[in-house]
Amino acid sequence: MPLVRYRKVVILGYRSVGKTSLAHQFVEGEFSECYDPTVENTYSKIVTLGKDEFHLHLVDTAGQDEYSILPYSFIIGVHGYVLVYSVTSLHSFQVIESLYQKLHEGHGKTRVPVVLVGNKADLSPEREVQAVEGKKLAESWGATFMESSARENQLTQAIFTKVIQEIARVENSYGQERRCHLM
Template identity: 30%
Template sequence: DAGGRLRRRGRGGERGGGEREGEEEEGEREDRQSNSGLSPPLQSYFVSDYDPTIEDSYTKICTVDGIPARLDILDTAGQEEFGAMREQYMRAGHGFLLVFAINDRQSFNEVGKLFTQILRVKDRDDFPIVLVGNKADLETQRQVPRSEASTFSASHHVAYFEASAKLRLNVDEAFEQLVRAVRKYQEQELPPSPPSAPRKKDGGCPCVLL
């Protein structure tokens, strides 16, 4: 595993976060899935000794580029024995954050497999995906050169961030980029609106990011 999570203080209210019902109607609904160890930005502090077999789901309302979005985030287990369940999540997801640890070569090797699996499950040549090299605070233990990860992201046409959940470096930025990628993909997939029914600007289409 890539290790290290951001975790809220206490479990109460994690799902929904106390948001009003109306907030979901006003914003885009977006779910996300992260793999190999970077947890959602709504968690507030770092935990290094967590059980990677446990799945956590969170909900948060945020604003990206001035547009509200509802983020339903699923932090999934990365073990091979959960492969069948992982494909189920992939089928439901509208976007994916693929996370490896810069100090763990094996976690980076898994990224390529996950990327291929996502495209196979989605039956697409491309899909909203962001690559994240976690544990950027462990530079002295680096096993994956930045240049190698950058080459991978460029060849697969996805954004790449080096992040630290512990230092909160590029965590929010990675998720925001994924929201942008999903929005762009959905705009390309949607048929053009007829002239008599212009698209409203005060809502936003619902979408699912895993």
């Protein structure tokens, strides 16, 4: 019987970048054309990676801006984050940088499991943020970068699989630092 692990993941980003669409596409396998601003929703899904099962609890948040105060519920007991911006909005990309800084400060540690997602990649003619910019920002954080389209179901499964892997990578790196070696 596989080991079942619980993982709480918070999805953060500016308003209208597609946070709910990504979560809904991942859990339900469908894209909704109608848009209702999210206050806060939660989704659950079991994900199998190798021999392990992960009970993924997603917290889909209301859109934040650079002045938002992140509640402790977005920090305490959270294993990882999906930070989402729209490739069609430079402002949403700038807000993500501010949100990451707040997460970093809130956690009080250097490594936070993050997957940075440039969403709405299907709207390339309207693009304001190039993939290379997203990749560079993610690298500066030691995070993973992906571009996706919730509408086209591009990489939606991979985003949430990757955040589980990032959580394990960060947890394992802390475990290695604490080990005592006798020579």
